[in-house]
């Protein structure tokens with residue numbers, strides 16, 4: 262019979278239980294400040310295989326390795342058997358150390374040349390490894406207690422909405438894993454920013470995320486190359502359709518209050534629709550409900566990601582609100598797009614674009 266996961270409130274005892282499971286080659290749902298991860302030993306190919314299997318993740322999509330807070334620079338990452346620092350020039354090494362000093366622990370993932378001891382399955386055969394030091398105390402404790410770096414992709418089935426609570430991990434993977442540590446709702450709500458620092462050539466932004474691009478550029482003193490072209494796979498995991506709810510999701514071409522016509526055209530008849538606004542108070546939600554139920558000629562349910570328009574709040578509530586709306590009796594979900602084009606706005610826009618992308622037949 263398939264296991265039914267237990268959710269344990271994270272404390273010294275449950276963290277030790279999880280560490281023991283991982284030391285025996287198992288995998289565990291782990292809170293981080295960005296989203297929940299599905300963690301197993303990064304150095305154990307069998308544990309890595311379990312992660313790919315539980316997520317139904319294609320093995321061409323490499324995993325992020327999470328390191329403990331004592332790894333404060335490249336030298337420590339080299340000592341952990343993860344990074345081959347000798348492949349990097351001294352000026353690039355200095356840049357990486359500056360990024361680590363500025364953003365770790367926190368939502369920045371660095372893609373660096375790997376050592377041979379990192380299993381190929383972890384990096385999908387690439388010569389680089391993605392590393393980050395999470396800020397969440399439970400993740401830090403678990404890595405320390407396990408005594409090994411932890412590979413952890415987001416704890417969702419492949420292509421689906423990333424989980425930001427222990428219950429959401431249960432919904433995604435509860436029939437496939439034994440244990441989920443509950444560390445409360447995630448504080449950031451979108452995944453880490455992924456930056457590749459190649460042996461030669463400029464640093465590249467592979468995925469916008471919890472650390473705004475401009476803050477990274479301030480530390481580097483140069484602009485990041487941005488290699489995120491819609492329709493092209495850059496970070497191997499950056500497939501167009503991702504973060505997808507089960508209901509069809511459409512982005513509104515303009516703010517909901519400015520819409521003058523049915524967003525899908527007259528021919529569409531929905532029995533009910535869910536509307537997600539970026540920012541609205543109770544009164545604005547009520548106005549939007551009236552306006553959109555008129556345009557769509559059906560009842561609508563309106564949720565807002567924030568009352569104030571604060572980008573941190575929008576990011577924090579994004580995945581949980583998508584998940585909530587997905588569980589409502591609505592035929593389709595419409596989301597306001599165009600978050601401000603700065604700070605976390607890039608990551609929010611990226612996730613929404615992928616959540617609404619056409620899905621491949623699976």
Ligand code: TXA
Pocket residue numbers: 293295296297298299322323324325368370372384387389390391413414415416451452453454455457467468495496497498499
């Ligand atoms: O915030 C996060 O990063 C979360 C939490 C759990 O830490 N993790 C996460 O992992 O988002 P995942 O597997 O969902 O996304 C990892 C991304 C993928 O797009 C993958 O392709 C990219 O990082 N990546 C990993 N290793 C890479 C490498 N060697 N080169 C390029 N991209 C890589």
Ligand code: MG
Pocket residue numbers: 414415423
């Ligand atoms: Mg993911």
